[in-house]
Amino acid sequence: MRTRELLSGGLRIGCVAPDDARGVRDAEDLGVDSLWVGGHIASRNPGPEAMVWLARLVEQTSSVVVGSAVLLLPLYPPAIVAKQVADLDRASGGRLVLGIGAGGEYPEEFSACQVPLNERGGRMNEAIPLMRRLWSGELVTHPGPHYPMADVRIHPGPAREGGPPIVVAGRQPVAMRRAGQLADGWMPYMYSPRRYRESVREVCRFGVEAGRELDDFAWLAYVPVCIDDDADRARRDAAAFLGGTYRQDFERLVMHIGAAGTVTDVVARLREYVDAGARHLVLLPCRPDEQQLARLLDEVVPRIRSRQSASRSSRRHDSL
Secondary structure (H helix, E strand, O other): OHHHHHHOOOOEEEEEOOOOHHHHHHHHHHOOOEEEEOOOOOOOOOOOOHHHHHHHHHHHOOOOEEEEOOEEHHHOOHHHHHHHHHHHHHHHOOOEEEEEEOOOOOHHHHHHOOOOHHHHHHHHHHHHHHHHHHOOOOOEEEOOOOOOEEEEOOOOOOOOOOOOOEEEOOOOHHHHHHHHHHOOEEOOEOOOHHHHHHHHHHHHHHHHHOOOOOOOOEEEEEEEEEEOOOHHHHHHHHHHHHHHHHOOOOOOOHHHHOEEEOHHHHHHHHHHHHHOOOOEEEEEEOOOOHHHHHHHHHHHHHHHHHHHHHHHHHHHHHHO
16 A cells, blocks of 8 residues: 555656755645655766755655655665665655666766676665565564675664555666566656556566566656747757766657657657556656746646546446
């Protein structure tokens, strides 16, 4: 139930959190369902550390779901993350979601943290179930191979029994396998709607192979967005924003992995993600403009939700 209560139950709309307390309050007042933060240890671009920013976000909000998008889990000892998350989950009143990724685009981070880059997948797979055991509040003995420990007890535990939902991000089949076999949700980034639909099928397949039922699974999509009455300007601004972050040319890519253009364009594009299986859209505004989020929530989201309501009504009618 904890995943459904926080992340699903109809179409949900989240966004990357503004980096100041006033912006966070405004986003919460505007009616977002969730706010998300990420960060790196030593990337090429200046930015925060994910857990510190998440702690700030917990204190700056009162009702929305708050989550990491994402914490690069292999860079951290899982016992430290389990302890931090338990404390933050209690402080938030049980509103926390742990979004995790393997990283790797900045090898210098792994060197700085003394973590071999080629071990990141194995560390992820070991850490996820280990953190859940640590959240139980019971004594944990674990043989390794990466995180051996004996008679470790982390308490007090999280606000919710079993801890907060764990959502896996990534782009490759190994991440889909990790999500389907070990996690509570899937949140890829830089995906087209077509690729998202394919990933849903793959995650489900891996879940079935592991003997899991994914009825309570959260399907999130992290989508860059930019709205402007001039569609070409919106696409240029989105490409410039993403190119500055990732040091790549996004002029062509932005039309495949984001939603940029007029309100009508953005509505149509986000509907494609919903039709592909996404039930929780995490939006990344690509322009430092206070009006972007307001326009998304006032002009875009109601049209997407009305489409979903009409679709559900039609299905109920067809079943009679």
